[in-house]
Amino acid sequence: MRVVKILDAEVAWFGDPAFDIAFLLNHLALKAVRFPERSRGYVELGRQFLQGYRVRLASIGARSWILRSARSS
Numbered sequence: 001m002r003v004v005k006i007l008d009a010e011v012a013w014f015g016d017p018a019f020d021i022a023f024l025l026n027h028l029a030l031k032a033v034r035f036p037e038r039s040r041g042y043v044e045l046g047r048q049f050l051q052g053y054r055v056r057l058a059s060i061g062a063r064s065w066i067l068r069s070a071r072s073s
Contacts, residue, residue, distance in 0.1 A: 021069035024049060 004014070028046045032039035050066060 016068070018066075018069040021050075021053065021066055025069070 025046050028042045028049075032042040035042075053066065
């Protein structure tokens with residue numbers, strides 16, 4: 001049984017997982033521009049997110065999602 005949990009109704013999305021990756025990375029990039037004194041932290045957070053995404057979802061093709069999100073963002 002699948003359970004859907006909506007964490008933030010403003011950006012709730014049920015569709016291509018590449019959107020989630022692109023949306024989060026875009027959000028972090030904009031925060032880094034807005035708060036340059038914290039930019040290294042935002043970049044590191046994005047790096048850790050991608051690393052964790054790859055590791056946790058390797059068996060179901062997370063790499064292809066990551067590549068598609070980079071092309072669509």
